[in-house]
Amino acid sequence: MEAQPRWAGPGAYGIVTARGRRLGIVRCHGVGASEDGASAQGRTDVQRKTTIATALRRRFPEQVVLVVTRDAGGRANVMPVAWTSIVSGDPPMLLLGIDEAAYTYELIRSTGAFVVAYPSEQMGAAVLQAGAVHGRGRDKLAEIGLATTPARRVAAPLLADAVANFECELVDILRPGDCPLVVGRVLAAHVNTDSTVQRLCVVGAGHVLGGVRVLEDTVIRPEAARQRAAGLRRARPAGMLAGKGRTSRHEAH
Numbered sequence: 346m347e348a349q350p351r352w353a354g355p356g357a358y359g360i361v362t363a364r365g366r367r368l369g370i371v372r373c374h375g376v377g378a379s380e381d382g383a384s385a386q387g388r389t390d391v392q393r394k395t396t397i398a399t400a401l402r403r404r405f406p407e408q409v410v411l412v413v414t415r416d417a418g419g420r421a422n423v424m425p426v427a428w429t430s431i432v433s434g435d436p437p438m439l440l441l442g443i444d445e446a447a448y449t450y451e452l453i454r455s456t457g458a459f460v461v462a463y464p465s466e467q468m469g470a471a472v473l474q475a476g477a478v479h480g481r482g483r484d485k486l487a488e489i490g491l492a493t494t495p496a497r498r499v500a501a502p503l504l505a506d507a508v509a510n511f512e513c514e515l516v517d518i519l520r521p522g523d524c525p526l527v528v529g530r531v532l533a534a535h536v537n538t539d540s541t542v543q544r545l546c547v548v549g550a551g552h553v554l555g556g557v558r559v560l561e562d563t564v565i566r567p568e569a570a571r572q573r574a575a576g577l578r579r580a581r582p583a584g585m586l587a588g589k590g591r592t593s594r595h596e597a598h
């Protein structure tokens with residue numbers, strides 16, 4: 346029988362309910378699990394045209410962050426954001442797609458500062474709660490019961506139980522489409538002292554949240570993949586690799 350990692354018991358796949366929303370845990374397979382691209386060569390039945398929305402529903406797992414701000418009166422607010430990315434390494438910068446209607450957007454523009462936190466798997470219910478209501482005129486953090494701890498460089502607090510926190514200053518807001526893209530420069534970073542705490546992700550449409558694990562026996566690391574490709578090139582005659590009628594330029598790739 347195939348060896349299973351410790352977390353891969355029946356409980357790891359269970360779907361539980363938190364405030365009417367589903368929270369799930371998915372397995373994340375390494376590239377080795379879908380490395381059979383060569384067998385689909387030339388087939389026309391492997392991809393069907395669909396709507397953009399339908400194709401985007403296949404994007405999971407997707408990361409989610411919690412954006413923490415503080416208003417002029419000293420009250421902190423929190424908002425989950427799934428549209429996020431690292432956009433610069435030096436200087437370090439993060440990007441957040443934040444709807445104009447979000448109170449967080451208003452606070453980022455007025456204060457020029459915010460914290461980006463990676464929520465842990467244990468924070469799933471809090472993430473859904475934070476994303477269900479606007480923070481204007483209420484103490485969302487206290488209502489949800491998320492613990493905070495002071496930041497070093499910005500007024501917004503860190504989330505104590507997060508996997509990591511990044512203190513950011515606003516550097517730009519871009520508008521390439523219908524969602525403002527907030528770019529923040531990272532001023533300071535913090536990690537949870539418990540290195541075993543795992544990050545929460547969006548694992549399905551409709552904000553289904555859960556943990557993601559790598560199945561070690563399915564992982565192919567970049568170096569191993571290169572070696573495998575080199576082995577295939579050596580083992581097969583060039584014509585087989587490129588297909589009949591292809592030029593040597595194609596064979597080289």
Ligand SMILES: Cc1cc2nc3c(=O)[nH]c(=O)nc-3n(C[C@H](O)[C@H](O)[C@H](O)COP(=O)(O)O)c2cc1C
Nearest residue numbers: 424425426427428443444447448449476478479480
């Ligand atoms: C998992 C999850 C991901 C979300 N991602 C985004 C996002 O990327 N951008 C956005 O504008 N809203 C997103 N939302 C919705 C906001 O979090 C929601 O509108 C929130 O109530 C705004 O809070 P605020 O008005 O207190 O800032 C997400 C919600 C959830 C639950």
